Amino acid sequence: MKNTQPPRRTQAERTRASREKIIRSATETFAQKGFRGAKMADIAKAADLTEPGLLHHFPSKTHLLMEVLKERDRVDSERMQVTLQKNGYRFLDAQAELVEHNQTVPGLVQLFNLLVAESISPDHPAHEFFIERYQRERGQCIQAIALAQKNGEVRSDLPAETLVILMFAMMDGLQVQWLMEPDKIDMAGLFRVMMDMLKGKTGQ
Amino acid sequence: MKNTQPPRRTQAERTRASREKIIRSATETFAQKGFRGAKMADIAKAADLTEPGLLHHFPSKTHLLMEVLKERDRVDSERMQVTLQKNGYRFLDAQAELVEHNQTVPGLVQLFNLLVAESISPDHPAHEFFIERYQRERGQCIQAIALAQKNGEVRSDLPAETLVILMFAMMDGLQVQWLMEPDKIDMAGLFRVMMDMLKGKTGQ
DNA sequence: CATAACTTACCTAAGACAAGGTAAGTAAGT
DNA sequence: ACTTACTTACCTTGTCTTAGGTAAGTTATG
Numbered sequence: 001m002k003n004t005q006p007p008r009r010t011q012a013e014r015t016r017a018s019r020e021k022i023i024r025s026a027t028e029t030f031a032q033k034g035f036r037g038a039k040m041a042d043i044a045k046a047a048d049l050t051e052p053g054l055l056h057h058f059p060s061k062t063h064l065l066m067e068v069l070k071e072r073d074r075v076d077s078e079r080m081q082v083t084l085q086k087n088g089y090r091f092l093d094a095q096a097e098l099v100e101h102n103q104t105v106p107g108l109v110q111l112f113n114l115l116v117a118e119s120i121s122p123d124h125p126a127h128e129f130f131i132e133r134y135q136r137e138r139g140q141c142i143q144a145i146a147l148a149q150k151n152g153e154v155r156s157d158l159p160a161e162t163l164v165i166l167m168f169a170m171m172d173g174l175q176v177q178w179l180m181e182p183d184k185i186d187m188a189g190l191f192r193v194m195m196d197m198l199k200g201k202t203g204q
Numbered sequence: 205m206k207n208t209q210p211p212r213r214t215q216a217e218r219t220r221a222s223r224e225k226i227i228r229s230a231t232e233t234f235a236q237k238g239f240r241g242a243k244m245a246d247i248a249k250a251a252d253l254t255e256p257g258l259l260h261h262f263p264s265k266t267h268l269l270m271e272v273l274k275e276r277d278r279v280d281s282e283r284m285q286v287t288l289q290k291n292g293y294r295f296l297d298a299q300a301e302l303v304e305h306n307q308t309v310p311g312l313v314q315l316f317n318l319l320v321a322e323s324i325s326p327d328h329p330a331h332e333f334f335i336e337r338y339q340r341e342r343g344q345c346i347q348a349i350a351l352a353q354k355n356g357e358v359r360s361d362l363p364a365e366t367l368v369i370l371m372f373a374m375m376d377g378l379q380v381q382w383l384m385e386p387d388k389i390d391m392a393g394l395f396r397v398m399m400d401m402l403k404g405k406t407g408q
Numbered sequence: 409c410a411t412a413a414c415t416t417a418c419c420t421a422a423g424a425c426a427a428g429g430t431a432a433g434t435a436a437g438t
Numbered sequence: 439a440c441t442t443a444c445t446t447a448c449c450t451t452g453t454c455t456t457a458g459g460t461a462a463g464t465t466a467t468g
Contacts, residue, residue, distance in 0.1 A: 011416060011463050018417075032325055036241045040454060051454080053418050061454070110324060117321035120314060120383045121236055131384055158397065165394055169377030176376050177369060179324045180335055190369055193362065197401050215437055215442060222443080244428060257444050259429070 019057050021047045026068050031111035034118050035065055035125065062125040069115070069129055072108065090153060091144040092167075092195045099171060100188040106179065113175050138164050155200035163198055170194045223261050225251045230272050235315035238322050239269055239329065266329040273319070273333055276312065294357060295348040296371075296399045303375060304392040310383065317379050342368050359404035367402050374398045 009017070025046030029038040040061055044054040058064040080098065087093040102109050119126040138161075146160040154163065170191060178187040229250030233242040244265055248258040262268040284302065291297040306313050323330040342365075350364040358367065374395060382391040 009463095014417070014463090034238070034240065034322060036238065037322070037325070039452085041452090049417095050419060052420085052456080055455070056417060114321045114324070116380060117318045118238060118241070120318070120380075121241075134381065134384060162394065162397060165378075165381060165389065166374070166398060169374055169381060169394070170370070171377065172380050173373030173375065173377030174369070176320060176324075177338065177373060180338060185369065190366065190373070193366060194370060218437090218443070243426085245426090253443095254445065255428080256430080256446085260443060263429095265428070 022054055022057055023068055023071055026064050027111060028107055030065065030068060031107045034114045065125055069126060091148050092154065092198060095167065096192050096195050099191040103187055109175050110179055113179060154198060226258055226261055227272055227275055230268050231315060232311055234269065234272060235311045238318045269329055273330060295352050296358065296402060299371065300396050300399050303395040307392055313379050314383055317383060358402060371402065
């Protein structure tokens with residue numbers, strides 16, 4: 001009677017599965033409570049582990065947070081590539097679609113929204129991470145928008161840098177109101193209104 | 205030799221002075237660390253008190269936070285009245301001046317920015333406070349903007365409600381980037397660009 | 409290919425130290 | 439005499455982390 005073999009897996013498999021499960025529950029918990037509010041015990045329990053079991057895979061809470069963030073950035077940038085292609089490399093349209101997608105993952109939106117706010121303190125573990133992230137993203141988008149301006153897809157009376165800052169600001173700001181009252185705020189629709197303004201349409 | 209009389213004050217004065225000092229240091233600490241990250245000990249020390257000394261004036265950390273927020277709202281709404289008047293009740297211009305003023309008080313901007321993000325969690329002590337606050341503010345602004353639309357000061361191709369949401373979103377979103385890199389982001393200038401868009405000027 | 413030596417993935421127990429809050433008392437003001 | 443503004447000492451709880459051990463999986467060797 002050797003019923004003892006349902007999870008007969010190789011070590012590498014177990015490790016990968018565990019780490020994935022931890023990242024998933026850490027993502028959720030950080031999203032709901034932020035870094036400071038999240039407890040290792042909660043994350044561990046959600047991953048069916050004890051606290052030390054969790055710490056075997058990630059040596060500290062800070063390490064865990066950074067892994068969560070890096071993983072998200074990896075996934076998101078892949079998604080962006082695909083979205084860009086799908087929209088014929090029209091940058092503003094791709095961004096609008098990103099916002100639409102964000103509406104399906106409120107947890108992740110909240111994760112970044114809260115962590116960005118927390119991380120403005122210089123002693124926050126993700127402080128550097130987010131500053132670099134904004135700089136990088138803005139840099140890339142400026143290029144894309146300058147190109148779109150040349151093609152006449154985007155209004156040219158304002159510098160690309162300005163447009164990028166405004167676009168990100170609108171994205172972040174709409175997220176706040178949407179997270180507070182998801183049913184009241186049509187985040188993607190409102191973002192498209194802004195994108196239209198940046199394209200040069202006034203309607204007036 | 206009765207040198208012992210520098211702080212010879214009446215009880216009412218001492219109480220008021222103490223409470224003010226506490227509110228001030230609590231505001232700073234909450235701004236830097238958020239509600240969960242702020243420690244009563246830090247706040248107490250910054251107010252030259254022991255922890256129980258602080259708790260004599262505010263019975264709990266949560267009470268203290270709520271007092272801080274209410275106090276801020278009181279001061280800010282007074283300021284808004286004055287600003288509105290000064291701008292001949294042109295609503296968008298008054299908002300732009302508010303953003304300009306905000307650039308002189310980064311601590312307070314960070315306070316609200318961080319607490320709003322934290323408070324999206326339903327179990328946060330300020331959860332209701334901020335939801336009500338956004339609803340109230342939006343309600344008031346919709347009226348003001350609808351009026352401005354009738355006067356031709358603001359574009360009329362979009363409903364007032366949309367414009368209000370976009371305006372607040374831009375305000376919140378610019379704050380994030382400005383807090384991260386104050387020297388790089390001209391928050392007030394960029395906000396005026398947005399206000400111009402909402403007035404109907406395209407420049408294109 | 410079998411078994412010893414090692415590594416990995418955990419667990420229980422407990423340390424270490426915050427952090428919010430209470431109890432009880434003192435000194436000053438009314 | 440009574441209230442107010444505190445203080446010191448302390449309690450409780452929570453939270454990240456370490457110590458030390460067990461059992462399963464992996465590699466090296468005879």
